[in-house]
Amino acid sequence: MTGTRTPARKRRTALLAAGALLGGTLGAGALMQGTASAAPACTVDYKIANEWSSGFSASVKVTNSAAATLSNWKVEWEFAGSQQVSQGWSASVTQSGKKVTATAPSWNSTLATGASAEFGFNASSSGTNSIPSSFTLNGVTCNVDSGSDDDNDDDNSDNDDNAAARVDNPYEGAQLYVNEDWSRQAAESGGEAIADEPTAVWLDRIAAIESGSAGENTMGLRDHLDAALEQGADALQMVTYNLPGRDCAALASQGELGPDEIDKYKNEFIDPIAEILSDSKYADLRIINVVEIDSLPNLITNVGSRETATENCDEMLANGNYVEGVGYALATFGDIENVYNYIDIGHHGWIGWDDNFSATAELLYEASNTAGATVDDVAGFAANTANYGATVEPYFSIDDTVGGKSIREGSSWVDWNRYVDEQSFAQAFREEAVSVGFNSDVGVIIDTSRNGWGGPDRPTGPASKDGTADEYVDGSRIDRRIHLGNWCNQAGAGLGERPTASPATGIDAYAWIKPPGESDGTGEDIPNDEGKSPDGMCDPDYEGNPRNQNNPSGALPNAPVSGHWFQAQFEELLENAYPPVD
Incomplete structure (x- = not known):
């Protein structure tokens, strides 16, 4: 089914009413403090989480490295192949032709300086599923840091610090455990x-x-x-x-x-x-x-x-x-x-x-x-x-x-x-x-x-x-x-x-x-x-x-x-x- 999952982590996160997380770790759709970056003014980390014969799921994390807080953030990119978005979560993810636009949800629309927002989507695909080469955040071209898992926290004591992005339907695109x-x-x-x-x-x-x-x-x-x-x-x-x-x-x-x-x-x-x-x-x-x-x-x-x-x-x-x-x-x-x-x-x-x-x-x-x-x-x-x-x-x-x-x-x-x-x-x-x-x-x-x-x-x-x-x-x-x-x-x-x-x-x-x-x-x-x-x-x-x-x-x-x-x-x-x- 479609729609974005309302963030459920009310006891375990420190989300403020405006949607910013002032330091700490990333929960699904939440904001987190990013690493300092001089230029360009934003970084996108695009990862393919799961892939199957007719499609895939991906997560996207965007970090605002500019000096100013962004309101109503928007991430855009173009696919090089036949990919077609079918469902998104923690953002409104739409596609026209090859161009994809992810707009902030109302509960997480502010992106503070040094903070990140993460969202994900499912898409169909055939042929080569290449990672997009260019992303923009509110019209500004971002640095691309894609496909690597090296930025996982070293501290594995907290499940929430390492959990995969929360999805709308946990069955979608998932290989289920055989008891x-x-x-x-x-x-x-x-x-x-x-x-x-x-x-x-x-x-x-x-x-x-x-x-x-x-x-x-x-x-x-x-x-x-x-x-x-x-x-x-x-x-x-x-x-x-x-x-x-x-x-x-x-x-x-x-x-x-x-x-x-x-x-x-x-x-x-x-x-x-x-x-x-x-x-x-x-x-x-x-x-x-x-x-x-x-x-x-x-x-x-x-x-x-x-x-x-x-x-x-x-x-x-x-x-x-x-x-x-x-x-x-x-x-x-x-x-x-x-x-x-x-x-x-x-x-x-x-x-x-x-x-x-x-x-x-x-x-x-x-x-x-x-x-x-x-x-x-x-x-x-x-x-x-x-x-x-x-x-x-x-x-x-x-x-x-x-x-x-x-x-x-x-x-x-x-x-x-x-x-x-x-x-x-x-x-x-x-x-x-x-x-x-x-x-x-x-x-x-x-x-x-x-x-x-x-x-x-x-x-x-x-x-x-x-x-x-x-x-x-x-x-x-x-x-x-x-x-x-x-x-x-x-x-x-x-x-x-x-x-x-x-x-x-x-x-x-x-x-x-x-x-x-x-x-x-x-x-x-x-x-x-x-x-x-x-x-x-x-x-x-x-x-x-x-x-x-x-x-x-x-x-x-x-x-x-x-x-x-x-x-x-x-x-x-x-x-x-x-x-x-x-």
């Missing part, structure tokens, strides 16, 4: 064809920080970060998932911390993770962090007088520890320049109804302004995490009518929901979030790891409208679940869209956040030390509850506890993958 634990397991389990796909690292208990998440995984967070560096990755995806009283509306994924253990969550879970992420050796990695799935939405849908309410969710609403915990995580990780926080927003079959939609956006805004957090700590939102909702329903639309009646009214599958798939929901939720106070440049990740719904039961076109709305929708939908509320190890599911950056307006990425093959939970009483209990929704013989309108669970049999490897599910995901696995 080596999952990749090995997938290859050994018959999934060699997909074993190189990037999946997220899940931190679902305190011990996972050092020794890996549930099941057979053995790598801790630092192990994964080191492996990402060895792979030459630009970004690593992770999930922080250990709130007090976690997953109050389910049993399968409840956690190790009691409802009131907020201090333990902060001191023994969030703080140690932040300490590792702050290590300067990882400063060039974009850390994409999905924050506490299935937490805040529970405080909207499963509390109070609702039929779906649970005592556990009522308790977490009353004690405020979900909101406090999410706020603390956002604030703490938001202090690390190369971390991009995405808050979980559930999925369309949960939050897509009118009485859930706006209320969830407002609650997320509250959490994003709690415990020291601000909306500047939020890069975006994560939809469909560890769920099965179709990314796009190609054969029917929420606007369809059957027999003169809207499918919202006539279809029991839609049941007055405003959305039929994850992408339309995610795009609308993003707009709603901006309307309640989030920054306009937020994006959304859609987890497509298990929502392909291929196989022999996948429709190949819309059903006839000659029958009922139920017949039309049920014959047209690719999501083959029994009910939208079913979430545990769904029979018939397949791998979905492969990880892709910027696939649609407002969508930062399709991503595999839930590693395919890892169980959602078990319906059996399996002893474990992870706080996870048997859940009826994971029992194929279970007849449901109010949250799925008392429908059968649709779960596969004989599943292990959540996070552990489930071979039968993995084989089914491969078989029903869409697009198919080659």
Whole structure:
């Protein structure tokens, strides 16, 4: 998506209201004191940060060496080849013909004597990608200092001093880390064809920080970060998932911390993770962090007088520890320049109804302004995490009518929901979030790891409208679940869209956040030390509850506890993958 990221580093930088940093180091889009220079009156340092087959990303740092402060600074240059700018950050970067103009953002428009400003951009290219030979700053020709990394600080004690320039979309142009634990397991389990796909690292208990998440995984967070560096990755995806009283509306994924253990969550879970992420050796990695799935939405849908309410969710609403915990995580990780926080927003079959939609956006805004957090700590939102909702329903639309009646009214599958798939929901939720106070440049990740719904039961076109709305929708939908509320190890599911950056307006990425093959939970009483209990929704013989309108669970049999490897599910995901696995 386009736009420039509002600088989020309010606690860690010393930016004055005018936008000048009087000495110190450079954060994304901030100003810093430059080295003295006699003439010419400015210097430009142009670096190609990443290059791929059809394009590249670059950073540009301009230093004002003149005696006077500049207002509304502007950098211009011309490309010698076929380069074409597609997106900029920390400046408005536009192109006409071969000429490129980068104009100062309103929050950083003043360039003091001896100070520098840094911005970046993505561009397409073919053929030779030569570095421009001449730059001007407000019409004055600058000295060019390009392509060298020799000016990095020698002091590597502070992550912010060495972090790569912050970008609008951390997925854009990035090589994502392939989770080596999952990749090995997938290859050994018959999934060699997909074993190189990037999946997220899940931190679902305190011990996972050092020794890996549930099941057979053995790598801790630092192990994964080191492996990402060895792979030459630009970004690593992770999930922080250990709130007090976690997953109050389910049993399968409840956690190790009691409802009131907020201090333990902060001191023994969030703080140690932040300490590792702050290590300067990882400063060039974009850390994409999905924050506490299935937490805040529970405080909207499963509390109070609702039929779906649970005592556990009522308790977490009353004690405020979900909101406090999410706020603390956002604030703490938001202090690390190369971390991009995405808050979980559930999925369309949960939050897509009118009485859930706006209320969830407002609650997320509250959490994003709690415990020291601000909306500047939020890069975006994560939809469909560890769920099965179709990314796009190609054969029917929420606007369809059957027999003169809207499918919202006539279809029991839609049941007055405003959305039929994850992408339309995610795009609308993003707009709603901006309307309640989030920054306009937020994006959304859609987890497509298990929502392909291929196989022999996948429709190949819309059903006839000659029958009922139920017949039309049920014959047209690719999501083959029994009910939208079913979430545990769904029979018939397949791998979905492969990880892709910027696939649609407002969508930062399709991503595999839930590693395919890892169980959602078990319906059996399996002893474990992870706080996870048997859940009826994971029992194929279970007849449901109010949250799925008392429908059968649709779960596969004989599943292990959540996070552990489930071979039968993995084989089914491969078989029903869409697009198919080659």
